[in-house]
Amino acid sequence: MKKLLLSVLVLLTIFAFISVAAGEEWAGADEQAEEAIKEINPNYEPWFSPVWEPPSGEIESFLFSLQAAIGALLIGYFLGYYRGAKHARNA
Amino acid sequence: MHIMEGFLPAEWCAAWYTFSIPVVVYGAWIVRKRIDANPGAKSLLAVAAGFVFVLSALKLPSVTGSCSHPTGTGVAVVLFGPAATAFISVIVLFYQALLLAHGGLTTLGANTASMGIIGPFAGWLVYKAIRRFGLKTAVFAAAAVADWVTYVVTSFQLALAFPANPSLAGVIESTMKFMAIFAVTQIPLALMEGVVAALLVSYLVEVREDVAEVVAA
Numbered sequence: 001m002k003k004l005l006l007s008v009l010v011l012l013t014i015f016a017f018i019s020v021a022a023g024e025e026w027a028g029a030d031e032q033a034e035e036a037i038k039e040i041n042p043n044y045e046p047w048f049s050p051v052w053e054p055p056s057g058e059i060e061s062f063l064f065s066l067q068a069a070i071g072a073l074l075i076g077y078f079l080g081y082y083r084g085a086k087h088a089r090n091a
Numbered sequence: 092m093h094i095m096e097g098f099l100p101a102e103w104c105a106a107w108y109t110f111s112i113p114v115v116v117y118g119a120w121i122v123r124k125r126i127d128a129n130p131g132a133k134s135l136l137a138v139a140a141g142f143v144f145v146l147s148a149l150k151l152p153s154v155t156g157s158c159s160h161p162t163g164t165g166v167a168v169v170l171f172g173p174a175a176t177a178f179i180s181v182i183v184l185f186y187q188a189l190l191l192a193h194g195g196l197t198t199l200g201a202n203t204a205s206m207g208i209i210g211p212f213a214g215w216l217v218y219k220a221i222r223r224f225g226l227k228t229a230v231f232a233a234a235a236v237a238d239w240v241t242y243v244v245t246s247f248q249l250a251l252a253f254p255a256n257p258s259l260a261g262v263i264e265s266t267m268k269f270m271a272i273f274a275v276t277q278i279p280l281a282l283m284e285g286v287v288a289a290l291l292v293s294y295l296v297e298v299r300e301d302v303a304e305v306v307a308a
Contacts, residue, residue: 002290005227009286010287026152029159030092032272033249037098040253040265045269046097048194063190067183071144071163074137075291081134082298 092159092273093184093202094245096195098228103252108200111177114208118178123269125171131301137176138164139167140179143290146284147183147206153276161284162241165234166291169218170305179205201248226306227289235285242273 037044074079099107125132146163153159167176169298184202187193194202214237222229295302 002293005290008282010135011191025156025261027157028092029155029273029276030095031158032100032157033092033269034095036268036272037249037253040255040268044253046095047101047196047292048097048197050096050188051197052189053192060191064150064232067186067191068145069147070093071141071146071148074141076136078141079294079298082295086298 093194093200096167104197111203114177118174130273140247142166155276159276159278162238163299164211164237168215173215179209199216201249205244206241209244211237213240230292231285232290234288235281238281238284246270
């Protein structure tokens with residue numbers, strides 16, 4: 001079962017990367033939505049802008065990876081703890 | 092991908108805040124109750140929140156030639172139910188709005204409604220409906236549905252605020268337009284998320300007996 005699930009995961013990942021319509025920009029879907037909004041209502045002006053924006057793309061990716069790292073740390077720490085605790089119970 | 096700061100007219104921001112705030116408060120209360128009843132739930136909550144943190148930080152390329160990220164709410168909704176998931180989602184959405192200029196403070200209510208409430212609730216319904224066909228299948232479906240419905244709701248929220256013309260047909264037309272951007276991109280990502288969520292929950296059941304009881308029903 002686990003093998004099947006993992007193979008599905010790998011296939012989907014490959015699919016996502018190769019079924020690429022050539023020459024696309026890999027922009028965020030939210031940027032495309034912005035464009036769609038401008039098409040529907042060319043007069044719309046965003047009425048609020050972010051209170052703080054990452055000063056550069058590097059800092060933005062840093063903060064995104066920090067977010068992922070926090071999550072991965074929580075998951076990894078507790079899965080290891082549960083596994084060890086189970087081991088100790090059975091010993 | 093959440094609705095960007097300032098890209099939802101003020102009255103819609105207010106409407107979605109009104110919708111979301113009671114659910115988030117109720118969710119916080121549920122979380123409190125679960126932890127009081129069973130202190131062991133605390134670390135499980137951290138794992139569920141961690142899953143949302145990791146998955147919603149991954150902007151993945153998809154078939155449409157654009158990038159989007161999964162939501163990661165499937166594990167939380169299976170372990171803690173939809174209200175608690177709303178509470179967890181707010182934390183992540185707030186982090187992204189404040190530090191990443193991703194989503195926004197004005198659109199926080201709307202984004203909570205889609206990612207934290209309606210998407211996970213749909214996933215939870217699917218989970219309850221097909222739980223008897225096996226845990227992994229049910230978690231896979233719950234996570235994939237929670238992810239995908241999130242973006243269907245996002246499309247609908249944008250369409251309500253930006254109808255192609257002021258009629259029901261205009262709202263439907265705009266929904267289709269935004270769905271083509273969000274929902275199509277999301278299909279492969281939602282399937283991937285379902286697989287990862289199923290693996291995580293089945294591992295949790297393996298190493299923690301009490302989780303087996305939680306996901307039994």
